[in-house]
Amino acid sequence: MGKPERRQQILTVARDVFSRRGYHAAKIEDIVTTAGIARGTFYLYFQDKRAIFEEIVDRTIARLGMSIVRVDPSDAARTVGDQIRDNIRRVVTILLEDRATTKILLSDALGVDPAFDRKLLAFYDELSSMLEQSLRDGQGLGVVAEGDVRLMSWLTMGALKEALFQIVQRGAEYDEDRLVDGAFAFFRVGCLRVDGESAGVAQQ
Amino acid sequence: MGKPERRQQILTVARDVFSRRGYHAAKIEDIVTTAGIARGTFYLYFQDKRAIFEEIVDRTIARLGMSIVRVDPSDAARTVGDQIRDNIRRVVTILLEDRATTKILLSDALGVDPAFDRKLLAFYDELSSMLEQSLRDGQGLGVVAEGDVRLMSWLTMGALKEALFQIVQRGAEYDEDRLVDGAFAFFRVGCLRVDGESAGVAQQ
DNA sequence: CAGTCGACTGACACGCGTGTCATATTGTGC
DNA sequence: GCACAATATGACACGCGTGTCAGTCGACTG
Numbered sequence: 001m002g003k004p005e006r007r008q009q010i011l012t013v014a015r016d017v018f019s020r021r022g023y024h025a026a027k028i029e030d031i032v033t034t035a036g037i038a039r040g041t042f043y044l045y046f047q048d049k050r051a052i053f054e055e056i057v058d059r060t061i062a063r064l065g066m067s068i069v070r071v072d073p074s075d076a077a078r079t080v081g082d083q084i085r086d087n088i089r090r091v092v093t094i095l096l097e098d099r100a101t102t103k104i105l106l107s108d109a110l111g112v113d114p115a116f117d118r119k120l121l122a123f124y125d126e127l128s129s130m131l132e133q134s135l136r137d138g139q140g141l142g143v144v145a146e147g148d149v150r151l152m153s154w155l156t157m158g159a160l161k162e163a164l165f166q167i168v169q170r171g172a173e174y175d176e177d178r179l180v181d182g183a184f185a186f187f188r189v190g191c192l193r194v195d196g197e198s199a200g201v202a203q204q
Numbered sequence: 205m206g207k208p209e210r211r212q213q214i215l216t217v218a219r220d221v222f223s224r225r226g227y228h229a230a231k232i233e234d235i236v237t238t239a240g241i242a243r244g245t246f247y248l249y250f251q252d253k254r255a256i257f258e259e260i261v262d263r264t265i266a267r268l269g270m271s272i273v274r275v276d277p278s279d280a281a282r283t284v285g286d287q288i289r290d291n292i293r294r295v296v297t298i299l300l301e302d303r304a305t306t307k308i309l310l311s312d313a314l315g316v317d318p319a320f321d322r323k324l325l326a327f328y329d330e331l332s333s334m335l336e337q338s339l340r341d342g343q344g345l346g347v348v349a350e351g352d353v354r355l356m357s358w359l360t361m362g363a364l365k366e367a368l369f370q371i372v373q374r375g376a377e378y379d380e381d382r383l384v385d386g387a388f389a390f391f392r393v394g395c396l397r398v399d400g401e402s403a404g405v406a407q408q
Numbered sequence: 409c410a411g412t413c414g415a416c417t418g419a420c421a422c423g424c425g426t427g428t429c430a431t432a433t434t435g436t437g438c
Numbered sequence: 439g440c441a442c443a444a445t446a447t448g449a450c451a452c453g454c455g456t457g458t459c460a461g462t463c464g465a466c467t468g
Contacts, residue, residue: 003415022315024228027455038417043457081398110311111226121373128370135395145395151386152395154370155363162362163355166332169325182355190394191339191349191356194285207445231425242447247427 007045010035015056019100023053023108054116057109060101061123063094068127071134073141080143081188089180091160096176099168106165128153156187211249214239218256223304227257227312258320261313264305265327267298272331275338277345284347285392293384295364300380303372310369332357360391 001009013035017026028049032039046052067090071083078086095102109120131153138144145152160183167174205213217239221230232253236243250256271294275287282290299306313324335357342348348356364387371378 001415006415022321024315025318028457029455039419039456040417040458041415044415048457079398081396084396084398107314111228111315114229117226138396143397145389145393145397147389147395148382148386151367151383152390154367155387155390156395158366158369159359159363162365163358165362166358178352179355182352183359185349185351186356186359186394188394188396188398189349190390190392191351191360192285192288192342192347192392193349194283194288194347194392205445210445232427233425243426244428244448245446248445252427253425 006037006041010037010042010045011052011056014052015098015100015104018053018056018108019103023104023112050113050116053104053112056101057105057120060094060098060105061120064091065123065126067091067094068130071138073137073143080138080141081184084187085180085184088160088183089176092164092176092180092183095164096167096174096179099171102164103168106161107169124157128157131156159183159186207249210241210245214241214246214249215256215260219260219302219304219308222257222260222312223307227308227316254317254320257308257316260305261309261324264298264302264309265324268295269327269330271295271298272334275342277341277347284342284345285388288391289384289388292364292387293380296368296380296384296387299368300371300378300383303375306368307372310365311373328361332361335360363387363390 010031014026014031017030017034020026021030026049028039028042031052032042035042046055068087069083069090071080071087073080075083095105110117128150132149135144135149135152139146139149163179163183166172167179214235218230218235221234221238224230225234230253232243232246235256236246239246250259272291273287273294275284275291277284279287299309314321332354336353339348339353339356343350343353367383367387370376371383
């Protein structure tokens with residue numbers, strides 16, 4: 001087996017092991033025996049456990065980062081709603097494509113080590129800021145509800161994260177379109193239909 | 205110091221250490237030195253590291269479980285909307301009350317060990333099922349939008365979890381009312397205002 | 409066939425953190 | 439101020455997983 005193939009093989013095996021056991025419970029021994037190689041071979045290809053983990057997660061993070069396209073309200077071809085929906089779809093597609101990595105990203109990636117935590121939180125921050133800015137722009141255009149955009153961006157990100165986590169966590173099949181449309185509808189009109197009857201104070 | 209006080213002291217210190225360092229990075233040594241006691245003393249009060257962690261998390265989980273009250277549509281005094289808002293408020297109050305524990309619960313609790321993971325996931329499942337059932341009931345009453353209730357319950361839970369996580373993670377002050385009202389508004393009417401213009405397929 | 413080189417091997421040493429236990433210290437009733 | 443229990447101590451042994459490195463193997467070369 002050539003060097004690049006071996007490297008890729010170890011990466012794939014490691015991804016599955018991390019996904020199954022979680023970062024801390026996953027032993028190099030597990031990866032090595034599953035891959036059918038010796039302990040030492042692993043260290044010819046990766047510096048250490050953290051390095052291979054980081055590489056696995058980084059790939060998906062990078063793809064996610066690329067997948068989000070700024071909404072252009074002046075685009076005559078695609079409505080703002082459709083552009084938003086497309087963003088959701090791209091994120092969902094990437095994350096459902098490689099479920100093992102998604103599970104790692106959404107449940108084990110935090111708590112690996114302080115430096116990596118910072119990196120991951122920085123990524124989420126970046127996403128969140130981008131979303132926040134988009135929402136603010138949207139408010140100016142009247143396509144986003146009034147209110148705290150920072151909170152909205154958290155709520156939005158969290159909603160999608162949890163849905164994707166549940167789907168990959170349970171290994172359940174779940175139709176991509178169903179998820180994208182369901183999430184989009186949720187962001188567009190919420191889920192409660194209690195308008196008018198609530199005696200609560202209106203926000204803002 | 206009496207036995208119960210000492211026990212409580214260790215619990216409090218441990219909570220802070222877990223919150224700061226995360227489960228795996230937190231050493232018994234850290235807890236013990238912070239509490240100003242000897243290593244052996246710790247083991248007089250708790251069986252092991254996992255046991256004290258579990259006790260910390262269990263408390264909050266139990267409180268959360270108790271805090272959610274079934275919505276009663278026939279209640280003349282409180283509208284359905286207000287009852288839902290109250291549920292959100294109770295959850296938020298509990299989780300913002302003890303931010304250290306909330307941070308542990310929302311970022312470190314998964315990946316501690318397989319048995320504990322199952323337990324935690326079972327709890328989330330329970331919450332999710334309860335919510336799902338409520339949403340289904342709500343659909344019957346016309347106060348919940350049509351659509352996949354399971355997905356809605358994930359989106360809802362995730363939205364709240366992320367918002368709370370971000371707040372405690374950053375140690376940011378965030379007004380409880382602002383959060384409750386913002387989240388409620390989000391669940392009620394979403395955040396996008398792109399009605400009519402979207403050429404996308406309507407869900408369901 | 410000897411020589412060289414890259415890929416692979418796996419026994420082992422090392423560090424680290426946990427949990428124990430024999431001992432010390434503190435507190436209490438008489 | 440003694441006896442005895444309750445509480446606390448911390449050096450230590452143990453297990454475990456990581457990362458290393460001296461050495462094997464086979465392929466290719468002149």
